[in-house]
Amino acid sequence: MALEADLRAALEALARTPHLLVALDFDGTLAPLVERAEDARPLPASGAALRALAGLPDTTTALISGRALDSLRAVANPPEVTMMIGSHGAETWTGPDGDPLALTPAQMDLRARAIEVVERIVAAHPGTRIEFKPAGVVLHTRTADDDVARSAVAAARTELAQLDGLSVTDGKRVLETSVVKADKGEGLAVLRGASGATAVLFAGDDVTDEHAQRTLEPGDIGIRIGPGETAAAFTVATPEAFTEVLEELVSLRTSGARG
The missing domain is CATH 3.40.50.1000 (HAD superfamily/HAD-like)
Incomplete structure (x- = not known):
């Protein structure tokens, strides 16, 4: 071409x-x-x-x-x-x-709380997966059915919104969280x-x-x-x-x- x-x-x-x-x-x-x-x-x-x-x-x-x-x-x-x-x-x-990259104690605690949220979401939504990153955690939904993916993202977004200081970003069939803006x-x-x-x-x-x-x-x-x-x-x-x-x-x- x-x-x-x-x-x-x-x-x-x-x-x-x-x-x-x-x-x-x-x-x-x-x-x-x-x-x-x-x-x-x-x-x-x-x-x-x-x-x-x-x-x-x-x-x-x-x-x-x-x-x-x-x-x-x-x-x-x-x-x-x-x-x-x-x-x-x-x-x-x-x-x-x-x-x-070096996180502060407060950032490490926030990351741990975000991981707990995403782990609960993945356990309740078949086909979704979790990815751990040095500054955060990711919810992957590419291998989940569309309705399951939508439910998982909505639930995760609701719970993660309660964590002050956490950055949440949408991608292609992923929901990214980071404690570093x-x-x-x-x-x-x-x-x-x-x-x-x-x-x-x-x-x-x-x-x-x-x-x-x-x-x-x-x-x-x-x-x-x-x-x-x-x-x-x-x-x-x-x-x-x-x-x-x-x-x-x-x-x-x-x-x-x-x-």
Whole structure:
């Protein structure tokens, strides 16, 4: 599939920037969505394109995900130099010298109470699952029937609303909770500053990615994967279609499109 002319023209301009940051969501962007989060893997061609970009001069690659960093490393197997934002911005890895996430005693207690709530919800709703994160807990409903999923999310939202200081966010068949208030927009700002980027390509498929889309500046490119309301300037239909975008960027950046 040939890229649309306006997207290709934007990529040509982006490829000429002095220092490029390519910051990407993982699930639904580099990897197709799957029922079991641990089974996700990047599309081979997208993974190869990410590795190629990571090896180019004056080019920084990064992953920005709702996953915890350990989970993201396990499924994405990113290039060693790739920076990472996990847990929707609560966790940051910009190199081996960075400090790991550390919760206060109050945050640890709040996380424990949120876990108790989600554990009760999962026990009462067949097909739902719980995921533990360093800063919170996630209710997964992708493997539950639709009516069960709706009931589980409604019940969880009601109980979690009683916990002061907890951030609750909807995603695709997930309900995310965190004791650290952060989002992907804040994470992208950290990556932009750490890399010294003069322009950014950001791509994502979910409502949580819109926080990052709305922070993009003139000269950046935002891409939405799949349907949905978005602040991104461009949309491609599937992760497979996004592979072509990455491959085109590799070609342009490699061929000396930079001025």
